[in-house]
Amino acid sequence: MPTTPAEPAIDYYDYPDARGHFGRFGGLFVAETLMGPLRELHEAYEHFSRNADFQKEFDADLQHYVGRPSPVYHAERWSREIGGAQIWLKREDLNHTGAHKVNNTIGQALLASRMGKTRIIAETGAGQHGVATATVAARLGLECVVYMGAEDIQRQAANVYRMKLLGAEVVPVTSGSRTLKDALNEAMRDWVTHIDDTFYIIGTVAGPHPYPAMVRDFQAIIGREARAQMLEAAGRLPDVLVACVGGGSNAIGLFHEFLNDREIEIHGVEGGGEGIDTGRHAAPLCAGTPGVLHGNRTYLMSDPDGQIIETHCISAGLDYPGVGPEHAWLKETGRAQYHSVTDDEALAAFHALTRIEGIIPALESSHALAHAAKLAATRSPDEIILVNLSGRGDKDIHTVAALEGIEL
């Protein structure tokens, strides 16, 4: 009997290819001036990622400066209340600076130092990446400039002040929609102008090659720890992984370790804003189309003329019209599924975790929590859902208070 040969399984660790492609996504779509510097960055990263001293320094910083490993925590009371699957949390909110962002900024800042760069620039949305960048720049004695949308500066005043305390210059961006995408444009413009001494620390798994792969590699510690911790604490691996996706760095950080474990479901959660059908959201994977922005091909929110459209999301960190190209590819291959959660649903999860578990989550992470709660209710109590609690919610209490009509 002839047998149909099985489709050869994708080895997710073969990607990206040498030119940064994840299938048809990713790549290197930048103006010529940046091509040389990006190649230099790629070569430096290739070199140091295999260098034992570099890795040793990185690991030591994660342990002694960030406070890793971050624990996994069984949200037993919340799980019981939902009455379905068991929800566990990977506590990235307990990292120094309060989110997963610092894993990446430490890695890139170490690389910047080794490359002899003296000036650091970054873009930021919620301000978490800006704070994480300003933090490592302070520690390494590097000049630091952070670009932030004027709109976001309003929403995240405390983080702006934190960055200034840390010695960074925060530059308000008033072009376009005055949010994260415009901050990224402005940081790119700065980089192209100061290419000789400046290192651009991108905060997510987007941008031109090698950024999506490099940021993923620095964040992949999240999933590596989680595997060992779940085996130890629960005696087995989770059935489902859930993480919020703006650019997608905390999500890929958790997912990457498990991509070849086909029996584990992977769910990314985008900012559904006022609801997908209202058009006022930040969910390119759920409701966008493929295109090219910020150096890579990915799913984007753009209009029929190819102009990037404004996104809407209660959390500044998810308010981005693109998404990391690896997520676009994981959607296309079907390895991961992507969902959205509205502002209201995220807020409800924010309050639930705060009141039931005594943990105030970031509004970004609250999107993942809301999806996990919905999912848990449909699953058996024997199943385990591991949620990446990517950041803590202290930065968001003004936003939440304002929504409730309270002035702090």
Place this chain on the structure above:
Amino acid sequence: MSRIAKTFDRLRGEGRKALIPFITAGDPQPDRTLPLMHDLVDAGADLIELGVPFSDPMADGPVIQAADERALQHHVSLRDVLGTVRAFREDDERTPVVLMGYLNPIEVMGYEAFATAASEAGVDGVLVVDLPPEEATEFSALMKDRGIDVIFLIAPTTDAERIAAIDACASGYLYYVSLKGVTGANTLDVGSVAERLGEIRAVSRLPVGVGFGIKDGATAQAVARVADAVVVGSALVRQIELHRDDPDTMNQSVTAVLREMRGMMDA
């Protein structure tokens, strides 16, 4: 022979250098672009680079960003820009038009549909800022099938090996970005530009245009001594911005800048 090649041939015969103005289509209003294009030709333009407005012009400085925003207030699309070129061609068969912009509007239209529409409209060349040769194989083949030149940038950070690789993909002319920075930046060092042009010419037979940082007649003249073409954008767009509410003054001010450059380049 393409309109672009013919233009450079003719100028070489006359011992002159090409003057290439850049304006953003639809800035400050859609109906103002066509008359301005004709006025640019009257003022000495040899080729026109027409910017396709984009919401996220990452390689552009504040002057051209603002031009894109003005055009996008009127929802000027890639199809509208092609319509403007078609209308321009009704009265001008001679002056080449190169579209300059970013990839996403073309991706969304589809490469094949864009190539056909651009060819039918009378577009002669396309410069996609964020499409380096490595990613341009399919796009370039479709454009070249229709006789449209694909123009690539060369930057101060481009090494000799890449110059050769870019030259192998390029047609029409090469566009040398005179400085590390965005459009409309301040300083252009003619000495280092001349040195780089020498390196480019050692590899390529294509004409080389120089842009970014050309502000006035004096810089245009200095660059024209070493380059085959001078590209001026922000200096013109600044006049559009200043006089955007008065069409006659606007066209006079823009063409005055161009005429001064033409005069000094030909002197």
